[in-house]
Amino acid sequence: MSDRVTISRDGPVATVTMNRPDKLNALDVTQIEAIVAAGASLATARDVRAVVLTGAGGSFCAGLDIAAMPVIAELARSTGFMTRSHGRSNLFQAAAMTWAELPQPVIAAVEGHAYGGGFQIMLGADIRVAAPSAKFAIMEAKWGLVPDMGGMVLARRLLRGDVLRRLTYTAEVFDAEGALDWGVVTELADDPLARAQALAAMIASRSPDAVRAAKRLISDTEVMGAGDVLLEESAAQEALVGQPNQLEAVMAGFEKREPKFTD
Structure with missing residues (x-):
């Protein structure tokens, strides 16, 4: 782990902070590895x-x-997204799935942006507390990709199929009220970090054996066959990365123009 992610402790509660504020905590390979x-x-x-x-x-x-896309594309060519390097996940999926699979409950405190991979990392938490001003997006379609960081396991726990399709196909940005209505976030708070830490302290006061057992029970009965879903995600993404339309999506974003796709 590097200084890209910090962990602080308040008794039995650990606060994990993605620490790349100059880039809005955007994900390159180093950041993903640190998470x-x-x-x-x-x-x-x-x-x-x-x-x-x-x-x-x-x-x-x-x-x-x-800016990290060339490195990620090279990893896709050399290693392949289908390689299971972290249990049933690849490296990118592990950035979100690690929180869903952690034995302890995880509470996400969300301000500002939760876009793309950040949205999927947020979904890995058991509970999500968001500021009223927070913005969300399943952003991958903007770059010619599919959600591939565990999103097809995690989002289907929360979102109706038609809402998931709309948000995935359009890559539209939506606000915290919409996120609350759709079940993407658990609650809104003016100070989401303080609220998340208060909830964490309450949870930490319960029997740790019972809480861990409850998380395991809820997770096991909520999603079946997650390993197969993760493999399907990887296969879909591997077929897209570096292809002409995906590269055109990235270039159009860099150049702030409308993309010109081929059929």
Whole structure:
């Protein structure tokens, strides 16, 4: 783990902070690796009873750092998204799935942006507390991609199929009220970090054995066959990365113009 992600402790509550505020905590490979490492470091910490996940600098996570796309494309060519490097997930999926799979409950405190991969990392939390001004998007279609960081496992726990399709196909930005109505966030708070830490402290006061068992029971009965879904995600993404229309989506975004796709 690097200084890209920090962990602070208040008794049995750990607060994990994505720490790339100059880039709105956007995701390059180094950032993703640091997020995964943070989750791994907490998974065996018996004295941690609840986790708060947030972002530094007033933004949760603005999604993929497009400047990192060449490195990610090279990883896709050399290693392949189908490689299961972290249990049933690849590296990118592990950035979100690590929080869903952590034995302790995780509460996301969301301000600013939760876009693309940041949105999916947020969905890995058990509970999501958002500021009224927060903005959300399943952003991958803007870059010619599909949600591939566990989104097809995590989003289907929360969103109706038609809402998931709309938000995925359009990549539209939506506000916190919409997120609350659709079940993407649990509640709104003017100070989401303080509220998340208060909830974490309440959870940490309960029997850790019962809380861990409850999380495991809810998760196991909520989603079946998640490993197969993660493989399907990877296959879909691997077929898109580096192809002409996907590269055109990225270039059009860089050049602030309308993309010209081929059929």
